[in-house]
Amino acid sequence: xxxPDASWEDVFRGPFEVSQLxxxxxxxxxxxxxxxxxxxxxxxxxxxxxxTSSVAALGFGDLAQLEYRQSAAVSHRVRTHRELFGLPSLGxxxxxxxxxxxxxPRFGVALRFGLPYGQRGESLDGATTRPSYDERATDLxxxxxxxxxGVALHLGTRITAASLESxxxxxxxxxxxxxxxxxxxxxVVVNPRSTLILEASMIPRFELPIDSAPAAIxxxxxxxxxxxxxxxxxxxxxxxxxxxxxxxxxxxxxTSGIDALVDWDIRLGGELAxxxxxxxxxxxxxxxx
Amino acid sequence: MSKENTMIRTLAILLLAxxxxxxxxxxxxxLRPEPLRDPAPAPAPEAAPEPPTTPAPATPAPPAPDGxxxxxxxxxxxxxxxxxxxxxxxxxxxxxTEPARSALFDYPAPDGGxxxxxxxxxxxxxxxxxxxxxxxxxxxxxxxxxxxxSASGAIDTVGGAQLELKVGLGGVAEFGIGSTDHIRARxxxxxxxxxxxxxxxxxxxxxxxxxxxxxxxxxxxxGFQKSFTRKHxxxSSRYAMLxxxxxxxxxSTxxHGGALIWDGVIQRDDDSEVxxxxxPLAKRIRPTAxxxxxxxxxSHVIVDLxxxxxxxxARELANTDSLRLRPMLSWGVRYAAARRVxxxxxxxxxxxxxxxxxxxxxxAQLRVASRAITTALEGLQGS
Numbered sequence: 001x002x003x004p005d006a007s008w009e010d011v012f013r014g015p016f017e018v019s020q021l022x023x024x025x026x027x028x029x030x031x032x033x034x035x036x037x038x039x040x041x042x043x044x045x046x047x048x049x050x051x052t053s054s055v056a057a058l059g060f061g062d063l064a065q066l067e068y069r070q071s072a073a074v075s076h077r078v079r080t081h082r083e084l085f086g087l088p089s090l091g092x093x094x095x096x097x098x099x100x101x102x103x104x105p106r107f108g109v110a111l112r113f114g115l116p117y118g119q120r121g122e123s124l125d126g127a128t129t130r131p132s133y134d135e136r137a138t139d140l141x142x143x144x145x146x147x148x149x150g151v152a153l154h155l156g157t158r159i160t161a162a163s164l165e166s167x168x169x170x171x172x173x174x175x176x177x178x179x180x181x182x183x184x185x186x187x188v189v190v191n192p193r194s195t196l197i198l199e200a201s202m203i204p205r206f207e208l209p210i211d212s213a214p215a216a217i218x219x220x221x222x223x224x225x226x227x228x229x230x231x232x233x234x235x236x237x238x239x240x241x242x243x244x245x246x247x248x249x250x251x252x253x254x255t256s257g258i259d260a261l262v263d264w265d266i267r268l269g270g271e272l273a274x275x276x277x278x279x280x281x282x283x284x285x286x287x288x289x
Numbered sequence: 290m291s292k293e294n295t296m297i298r299t300l301a302i303l304l305l306a307x308x309x310x311x312x313x314x315x316x317x318x319x320l321r322p323e324p325l326r327d328p329a330p331a332p333a334p335e336a337a338p339e340p341p342t343t344p345a346p347a348t349p350a351p352p353a354p355d356g357x358x359x360x361x362x363x364x365x366x367x368x369x370x371x372x373x374x375x376x377x378x379x380x381x382x383x384x385x386t387e388p389a390r391s392a393l394f395d396y397p398a399p400d401g402g403x404x405x406x407x408x409x410x411x412x413x414x415x416x417x418x419x420x421x422x423x424x425x426x427x428x429x430x431x432x433x434x435x436x437x438x439s440a441s442g443a444i445d446t447v448g449g450a451q452l453e454l455k456v457g458l459g460g461v462a463e464f465g466i467g468s469t470d471h472i473r474a475r476x477x478x479x480x481x482x483x484x485x486x487x488x489x490x491x492x493x494x495x496x497x498x499x500x501x502x503x504x505x506x507x508x509x510x511x512g513f514q515k516s517f518t519r520k521h522x523x524x525s526s527r528y529a530m531l532x533x534x535x536x537x538x539x540x541s542t543x544x545h546g547g548a549l550i551w552d553g554v555i556q557r558d559d560d561s562e563v564x565x566x567x568x569p570l571a572k573r574i575r576p577t578a579x580x581x582x583x584x585x586x587x588s589h590v591i592v593d594l595x596x597x598x599x600x601x602x603a604r605e606l607a608n609t610d611s612l613r614l615r616p617m618l619s620w621g622v623r624y625a626a627a628r629r630v631x632x633x634x635x636x637x638x639x640x641x642x643x644x645x646x647x648x649x650x651x652x653a654q655l656r657v658a659s660r661a662i663t664t665a666l667e668g669l670q671g672s
Contacts, residue, residue: 193435194459196495227495229435229459231666239464239493241513260566261529261552266493266515268464 033277040269
């Protein structure tokens with residue numbers, strides 16, 4: 001709706017493409033001249049820790065989007081804390097320009113360059129008791145999305161070069177590992193404005209050296225189920241229940257299985273679509289179609 | 290079979306019960322639109338000056354072209370016309386022009402017939418609405434209308450207080466935050482239990498209304514409630530509850546029943562922990578039930594049963610704490626004082642296994658609802 005005489009109602013009516021489930025990117029990309037901002041948070045994933053994640057995606061030509069993304073990861077940095085956090089990256093995702101056919105999936109490919117996520121160290125009387133670490137993950141992400149009547153299936157694979165390195169200490173630690181992290185998502189329309197979403201994926205886990213336990217990079221399953229409510233064409237509200245299962249119980253405190261309900265969390269998020277091209281056209285007359 | 294596998298199977302069954310499959314989506318009208326939302330016309334992709342992001346399908350559009358939410362209008366446009374719930378006698382084409390109300394504002398008529406709200410789409414003074422249908426303290430499958438807000442506050446004769454603020458999400462989910470005083474602690478096996486005050490918690494519930502999947506299907510909901518860490522008695526505690534409930538309206542009576550699974554962790558200052566999930570599932574899963582009967586024009590009689598954890602504190606460091614579930618029975622009356630205000634009062638017995646009436650508490654509760662967000666959203670959509 002990039003017309004100078006368009007009403008604000010028309011400008012924000014859409015349609016707007018959504019390019020991800022809760023955390024899993026789909027094969028769709030944000031539309032041209034549009035920006036999408038997504039964020040969610042939980043106060044319940046770990047004790048006294050606010051866990052957040054966010055995505056900002058800028059669409060180009062209906063085939064690509066530039067994005068800043070915080071992908072889910074887990075850091076085990078002190079004995080009693082496992083922190084679910086968003087690992088930042090800058091990237092670009094393309095939707096393959098294939099002719100659309102019924103029962104034929106769409107495909108997307110993304111390349112994301114990992115930005116360092118700093119885990120601050122601790123010092124006592126000038127002596128370092130725990131060094132600082134940078135965690136980072138660079139991804140090649142492949143995804144297929146198959147829309148069916150009333151339901152859509154998404155299958156993706158994230159090939160991640162994950163690294164963990166200490167900063168500012170003499171005893172340097174550099175650890176790298178390539179992980180293959182599959183992801184699966186299902187979206188079911190339950191009414192005209194609401195979608196039930198189930199997704200499960202493997203996410204990287206960074207284990208910092210604690211006491212005698214060495215550093216390690218592993219992967220764990222992470223699943224979420226919840227509802228996306230399209231409150232307005234340009235505003236969606238997400239709420240979901242999530243669970244991170246630690247596969248290898250190598251560390252203290254010993255982790256429990258899926259029956260440990262206290263380890264589940266509730267996340268609340270929202271996504272805002274900004275039709276910046278249409279807004280600029282309406283206000284200044286540029287970027288009009 | 291391991292405890293974990295049992296849990297996974299239970300969860301899978303619950304989720305399958307909640308999730309219409311693609312086949313169901315094609316064959317049945319389960320995904321028929323709830324008539325209360327989206328009176329705004331669906332944006333026609335061809336009317337947009339920009340080419341659509343994705344070409345229009347050759348066949349009638351499925352409800353979710355991308356499954357990621359997409360444009361609400363697209364989803365709405367895909368709703369099959371002419372599919373109605375049993376007993377829905379509205380004129381064809383009327384569902385989008387006269388939005389009905391969800392359970393929040395719907396209310397059974399005193400004679401047990403169809404509610405006026407359901408037939409006329411609006412509550413009235415003679416057919417009072419209430420801020421939330423449901424039981425006193427046990428969970429139900431009734432969902433708030435999309436965007437509706439419900440707030441409640443309760444006090445009792447032992448100084449307990451309970452607060453909750455919740456919002457309806459899309460008519461199929463609710464998110465709420467608040468505090469509860471249903472968690473209790475006991476200092477010794479023979480001591481009286483006392484409440485742990487103001488345990489903060491959050492709740493997320495997903496559900497389907499009645500008649501959605503098939504005629505006479507009860508409303509179904511799966512909910513998860515979790516507390517924030519609460520420090521008390523030189524301990525930190527966290528609790529969580531997963532439940533599946535069904536609700537069915539029969540004339541002027543609402544019946545509710547289901548099962549709930551509790552978990553809890555008590556951590557002492559010395560980092561030692563007691564976990565309820567270390568117990569067998571049979572010791573953590575309990576039934577919950579209740580009913581509401583419209584006894585007078587504005588008054589319901591309500592009885593419900595639910596379970597809450599009780600912490601038995603070990604005073605000696607050498608001994609460990611323990612967590613047990615206790616059955617709580619409540620009965621009382623809800624009076625619809627105004628369109629969106631309800632007063633409740635009654636009695637609850639925190640542990641009916643104790644058979645100690647001196648332990649019973651008299652409570653009063655106020656519930657208030659608001660459609661302010663719903664109205665604002667409708668205004669923003671130009672409806």
